[in-house]
Amino acid sequence: MVSVGIIGASGYAGGELVRILARHPQAQITYIVSESNAGHPLARAFPGLHGTPAGALVCQKFNVGAASKAADVLFMAGESGAAMKTAPELLQLGKRLVDLSADFRLRDVDTYETWYKIEHVASSLLQQTVYGLPELNHDFVMGAQLVANPGCYPTAAILALAPLLSSGLIDARGVIIDAKSGVSGAGRAKFGIDYHFAEVNESLKPYNLGVHRHVPEIEQELSAAATPAHVTVTFTPHLVPMTRGLLATCYARPVKTTTTEQVIDTLRSAYADAPFVCVRDSGDYPSTKDVNGSNFCHLSARVDTRTNQVVVVSAIDNLVKGAAGQAVQNMNLMLGLPETMGLEGPGLWP
Amino acid sequence: MVSVGIIGASGYAGGELVRILARHPQAQITYIVSESNAGHPLARAFPGLHGTPAGALVCQKFNVGAASKAADVLFMAGESGAAMKTAPELLQLGKRLVDLSADFRLRDVDTYETWYKIEHVASSLLQQTVYGLPELNHDFVMGAQLVANPGCYPTAAILALAPLLSSGLIDARGVIIDAKSGVSGAGRAKFGIDYHFAEVNESLKPYNLGVHRHVPEIEQELSAAATPAHVTVTFTPHLVPMTRGLLATCYARPVKTTTTEQVIDTLRSAYADAPFVCVRDSGDYPSTKDVNGSNFCHLSARVDTRTNQVVVVSAIDNLVKGAAGQAVQNMNLMLGLPETMGLEGPGLWP
Amino acid sequence: MVSVGIIGASGYAGGELVRILARHPQAQITYIVSESNAGHPLARAFPGLHGTPAGALVCQKFNVGAASKAADVLFMAGESGAAMKTAPELLQLGKRLVDLSADFRLRDVDTYETWYKIEHVASSLLQQTVYGLPELNHDFVMGAQLVANPGCYPTAAILALAPLLSSGLIDARGVIIDAKSGVSGAGRAKFGIDYHFAEVNESLKPYNLGVHRHVPEIEQELSAAATPAHVTVTFTPHLVPMTRGLLATCYARPVKTTTTEQVIDTLRSAYADAPFVCVRDSGDYPSTKDVNGSNFCHLSARVDTRTNQVVVVSAIDNLVKGAAGQAVQNMNLMLGLPETMGLEGPGLWP
């Protein structure tokens, strides 16, 4: 039994960690940080936890000593800029960390500082960090001490495209990712008018065209897959009037003539051992509801022979495979537990 | 390990049974009936099951022999009128049945035939049937062979009002239940224009005023609680533009002067041993999101001293506590398993 | 052609006033106040106004002199507490005012101060104010200088119940109003987490049970209709995951035996000359979509003879008949224009 702490427990990713870990057979939540709910039971932040053991956990303000004493694994689910301040000390105390913020995702510190406008105060840790996309970095995650949990958009996009780049099937240039996310992706703390129900409901909106912070993360990982080619992507995120769910529709040019079957086969080979990736049959495209509440990524692909384009569709639950579920998957690997532990079982329908 | 079968597996209650039972530590789904998907894997009906063991289960057409051979417990999740045709034979073969339809809910066969316009062909079973609201009938459900799983509206309404009636706190006359349900309550097979997204979205609609089939079920159980008084209720269901969730706002007159605290205390005493009922503090009212995906019923109450009315609010997930979750809770009791087995863990937020 | 000003133009009621007045054949918007958008075109607040004449109107900070010079009629669409500060001077300058806030709705200043926790600084105006529900106060609104535009819940509830009380058909005691509103009813300025899309979507929530500020307004008008009886109401508002629309389901006891037809006839007689009230046939209940974007109130009624309850359902668009549309209807009457001018035409479907 491993003791785990959640820092930033009252946000959406934090709440989802609680939901998943509450049923994990080898983990026990022993430490909960929520600055805004300190001293109160967690059910204050999540009324759905009333009457459950998790709901009775008392939130604390963060304290390195208490964290270290209480937990062996810590999930850092705060805003970017927070984890790097406490990670060095926690690592020295022998803790294992899964950071759900962006602090350790980018290997290049300048790129981080350029896109996030935050000075990096723990850049020496970047080299030992593992980018926690288990489908690509399975063996590196196993046993790692510090894992950077990927962003939601990158998870969907990289799973869709990396195998096609590494197999040389698609061109590293001209990749377009048109992505659509439910509103929970904006986080729980951002409650300006942009997320007011009446403004968002019955509306679809593109935002941050070409300047979204997930761009360098996507390019870093796709470039790694395409080595020695460097990949740049045109990335357009959209806000969709739904709570959960993320779909990335990805466009790329084939290097040479290819077929839908060949693309699907390439994806299936790549993910033959990946328990949470499902490559759908030709002509069968996933909706975000197919992964609602589950840790799955559903992929499908089509080659448009009329226009010579490869289209790959990737669907995840932004809070599960795009955040908390993947974080637990990483924890399992870090600890040598079965990769799927606590994450089995289908999502909700409808 | 008990083998279970689900008849009507491709509906919403059926799918929810699959979701819950897939993680139940003492149950194994061994038999799946979906007439419209016979011969196909269950993932055809629920794309979210692709890649999971449950999704690979092959649907069958119903057959008593096969059902009997494959499973010890059968969940009947078809339309009303179906279960009563097969229940007698299955019971004779020693099977345990949880019927999610209305066939065995009403003790009086005439009432059933009047409200459901269906001739009852197994009325001799009515006497041995247990009405499966475990919070009221816990000991009767334990060991029962045939359990009638309550309707969604009755579950919410009865849990709200029964303790107040049996304690003599509210008047048996003049009870009003103003209920609101998400669209999944209409079932998956009903896809006429009434459930077309564009007609239902951004719209709230009352329906079946005073003539909804759940009326006699509510009155039967509330009358039992109010014995010797007979309870009639004014019942107004509304269709809400959301997928899941059911809220019953109940109004009753106090028999003598009472207070909010007294009502809350009465509810808390009644449900002291009920693991899935949470009575909220004074002034703290539940939303349906509080029970989204969980088997909980959240209750709250207020006495309006200006108008001398008791108001009780009751929130459930119509597909969990209002259907499949309660059915598994019943199964647990029937088999002598812990009541909460497979049903632990919070719902989804957000 | 009358010149009109809108104070608080960047809120939801303000925006709806702009939408309606932009097509009004006898009104011209000549003055726009939005403190947060002062100096900017109105399209900054409402991107949907880009490219329209209304969108080019420049917002100003409020100034009595400028308001008075620019407009003959002023709509006050700010928060409660604001209108009473400026109304006295504007009235002295001969302006006509339609106040969409609560400042002048309650005839009793103590009641106002008790429920709104604001000291009333213009209570001397209360006597000359007309409560602008044209279906009840048609002749008083005609020619009035100061009209208090009713709240959204009161509009729906009073239209449902007043004729039944004034005709002596229902009992003044024991009236229950179970009301459900879309999120725009909370206004545009309130963007705390309570209105975050991810918190509100897929959730139904009761709030302010028995203590909502619309209670005294409803009771004041229903008591006027029931004179000499005094009416108190049990009022439960609910927040519904939709943007617009308000439904009030009202329960009352008949004074003596009555029928659905009799109730419907009473409503139809009362509203025979009301161009915006539609009383539906027996058994035909309105959804909020039926009035989406229109100034109509749809009513339907049923007498539940089993339980001796009268149920009246009332549907409006909270921003039109519940706010801006009714305000324009009042303006029309104040100015001697046809009551329906600028308000004709159906709403949107779907």
Place this chain on the structure above:
Amino acid sequence: MVSVGIIGASGYAGGELVRILARHPQAQITYIVSESNAGHPLARAFPGLHGTPAGALVCQKFNVGAASKAADVLFMAGESGAAMKTAPELLQLGKRLVDLSADFRLRDVDTYETWYKIEHVASSLLQQTVYGLPELNHDFVMGAQLVANPGCYPTAAILALAPLLSSGLIDARGVIIDAKSGVSGAGRAKFGIDYHFAEVNESLKPYNLGVHRHVPEIEQELSAAATPAHVTVTFTPHLVPMTRGLLATCYARPVKTTTTEQVIDTLRSAYADAPFVCVRDSGDYPSTKDVNGSNFCHLSARVDTRTNQVVVVSAIDNLVKGAAGQAVQNMNLMLGLPETMGLEGPGLWP
């Protein structure tokens, strides 16, 4: 005053025609066809029309003689395949027709028959048909007798891209249109499980990748703009959980180095005289709510210099500019009326 008839009045485009024409100062609805509501008032199909003159119009079965006698202009809003059967006779009788189906949109009869799987029985009319996108074909629509009203996706996509192609700014090869539509785009008659609220809500789904029937229509018009180049497009439509609204995110490669400002300027020049196209400022992207209920198309553009891609975003209300509003705009031009008559005024917010 022109007399107009609507064939297929009980569908969503039909209902929207009624809504718009009911307020049109120079048009009077004199003929209404709805096979399923024949003999009944139109309010039976649209409860929101109760109490309005339009709601009292009695639906008829289609009859050429009656249509011809009753109306001078006929809107054909039925399924594809219907209009071509009756158009020849109506045209011979001197009627003006606006066909909202696809029957006359494709100039090449083989293309029509290939994509629609319907034999064309009035192909001789194709040459005289005007493709009714007034922003491109303004002078051809003026005075035309038969206008093919564009599809919703083509309207959004062509308005976004045609000026950039005709000005030689973007490459005719490699155009990608990633489009997202509200559910009303599927029509009102299609009420299979695919449009069941509980299946669609909280879900985003791509469909008909590369094989949607709007592909040849988009390519025909973009090729006309790019002459002599031939344009093929990769087209991916998505179903969005909202009722109305359509957004097309379009990707193209610049022919030579260009800037965001240059693209915006090109669009603004092209639409300088177009009353319903609004080109937003650099960095300001439209949401579908910006055009909810209005006849506007909002465009915005960005050149991603990192990746050398032009991105153009186009938002319309699929039922207004994408169907009924555009049809009325066409009628206005056909009859020599002001282009904007009956279509002025902003949409709804929120």
